[in-house]
Structures are given as structure tokens and as C-alpha cells.
Amino acid sequence: MRTNIVAGNWKMNCDLPMTQDLIAKIKKELSGELKCELMIAPSHPFLYAAFNASLDTPIEVVAQNASAHHSGAYTGEVSIDMLQSVGVQTVILGHSERRDIFKETDQELADKTKTAVDKGMKVIFCCGEHLEERKAGNHFVTVTQQIEEGLFQLDDKEWKQIILAYEPVWAIGTGETASPEQAQEMHAHIRKFVADKYGDKTADKVSILYGGSVKPENAAEIFAKPDVDGGLVGGASLDASSFIAIAKSF
Numbered sequence: 001m002r003t004n005i006v007a008g009n010w011k012m013n014c015d016l017p018m019t020q021d022l023i024a025k026i027k028k029e030l031s032g033e034l035k036c037e038l039m040i041a042p043s044h045p046f047l048y049a050a051f052n053a054s055l056d057t058p059i060e061v062v063a064q065n066a067s068a069h070h071s072g073a074y075t076g077e078v079s080i081d082m083l084q085s086v087g088v089q090t091v092i093l094g095h096s097e098r099r100d101i102f103k104e105t106d107q108e109l110a111d112k113t114k115t116a117v118d119k120g121m122k123v124i125f126c127c128g129e130h131l132e133e134r135k136a137g138n139h140f141v142t143v144t145q146q147i148e149e150g151l152f153q154l155d156d157k158e159w160k161q162i163i164l165a166y167e168p169v170w171a172i173g174t175g176e177t178a179s180p181e182q183a184q185e186m187h188a189h190i191r192k193f194v195a196d197k198y199g200d201k202t203a204d205k206v207s208i209l210y211g212g213s214v215k216p217e218n219a220a221e222i223f224a225k226p227d228v229d230g231g232l233v234g235g236a237s238l239d240a241s242s243f244i245a246i247a248k249s250f
């Protein structure tokens with residue numbers, strides 16, 4: 001069976017008091033058993049505080065980005081070792097905002113992923129097409145290329161550390177969600193693409209999250225699709241009751 005995951009990507013929101021407050025509120029909302037793993041990704045300066053505040057809870061604190069380099073003269077960068085030293089074991093890589101705004105290339109993302117995986121980290125690897133690519137019917141090509149160039153240097157053992165997140169760029173922060181059918185169609189395509197390279201055993205085990213305007217109102221229908229194993233949630237993860245309502249949609 002695959003692991004279901006609901007992960008909150010807080011992006012560049014929440015200072016220290018807000019981070020502490022939001023975690024306290026999430027903890028309050030947690031009651032009963034969750035049928036998914038729960039992750040939150042606060043900003044780098046608050047990871048240690050978030051990690052400590054989440055001890056003895058089901059919340060895993062994850063990072064939004066990391067360097068491909070191990071240490072040295074890389075001003076402003078944060079290494080995998082640094083993240084691990086504050087308790088972080090999972091990192092989001094390749095978010096469309098990193099690709100589009102910060103011009104991270106497939107090669108850089110392949111390097112970052114390799115560094116993270118070599119260090120024993122789990123990686124939530126994001127992929128997704130722009131609206132023009134979908135309109136031109138190129139969405140499958142775009143997404144498979146992102147996965148091939150970012151992840152196909154890994155061996156099948158290393159794929160155990162990979163979680164995929166399909167986030168169509170046109171659905172991020174727009175209020176426009178991919179339909180459950182569109183999400184399922186792409187997730188099934190991704191799983192088949194992974195199976196063709198690594199075999200069914202690896203493909204069947206990889207969790208594929210959907211991201212893009214996931215809300216309490218639409219989560220259950222999307223998560224009910226057979227190849228959707230959870231969500232990578234932006235805006236709605238900044239509200240504790242919405243975030244937990246999404247997690248309880250399984």
C-alpha cells in the first residue's frame with residue numbers, strides 16, 4: 001500500500017510568532033486518527049522551532065528547498081546537512097515557483113535531488129505544466145520530461161525516498177483546481193512512466209500528491225482517485241482548521 005500524505009507548503013509566509021501560533025492551532029485541531037501522514041513546510045529560519053513544537057505529534061516538519069552543495073562559499077544557501085541538524089528529513093524540490101521565479105533548471109534539480117537522496121533525505125519532487133502547455137496538448141510531455149531529467153538518474157532503491165507532487169501551474173493560487181479526472185489522468189500517466197523505467201513495484205509504491213487550490217471542499221473528491229495519494233497544499237494550509245479538514249478527507 002502507498003502512503004497517503006497531506007503536506008502544507010507555507011511558502012514565504014509566517015514569521016516566528018505566526019509559525020508557533022499556526023502549529024499550536026494545528027495541534028489543537030488534531031483529534032482522532034489521521035489516515036495520512038501530515039507534513040508542514042515553514043520557512044528555513046523557523047524549522048528548528050517548528051520541529052521542537054511538533055515533537056510528540058504526527059506532524060513532520062519539512063523544508064521548502066535546499067542546496068545541491070554540501071558546504072562552502074554559497075552565500076544564502078542552506079545545505080541538506082544543516083536541515084538534518086535541525087531535525088528535517090524531507091525537502092520539497094522543484095516547486096514551480098523555484099523553477100519559474102528562481103530559474104532552477106532540470107539539471108540543478110537533478111543535482112539537488114541526488115545530494116538530498118545521498119544524504120538519506122526524502123524528496124517531494126514537484127512537476128507540472130503551464131496553462132499554455134496544457135492548451136497545446138503538451139502537458140504529458142512537459143511533466144514526463146521534468147521527471148525524467150530530475151529523477152531518472154536515481155536507481156530504484158533511491159526511489160524509495162521520492163514522493164512526487166503534480167502541481168499544474170495554472171491551478172496554483174488561482175482558485176482553479178484541476179478536476180479530479182484531470183488529476184487522475186496525469187497521476188496515472190506519471191505512474192506508468194515510472195513503471196516503464198523502474199517496473200511496477202517501484203511505481204506502485206511511489207506516493208503522488210496533487211497540488212493546486214486544494215481546499216476542504218474539493219479534497220475528498222480528488223483524494224478518492226486511485227492514483228492520487230494526497231495533496232501538497234498552499235493557501236489552505238495556512239489555516240489550521242482547513243488544513244486538518246483536508247487531511248481528514250481520506
Ligand SMILES: O=C(CO)COP(=O)(O)O
Pocket residue numbers: 009095167171172173174175211212213214232233234235236
Ligand atoms: O503551490 C502549491 C503547493 O505547493 C499550491 O498552492 P495553492 O494550494 O495555494 O494553490
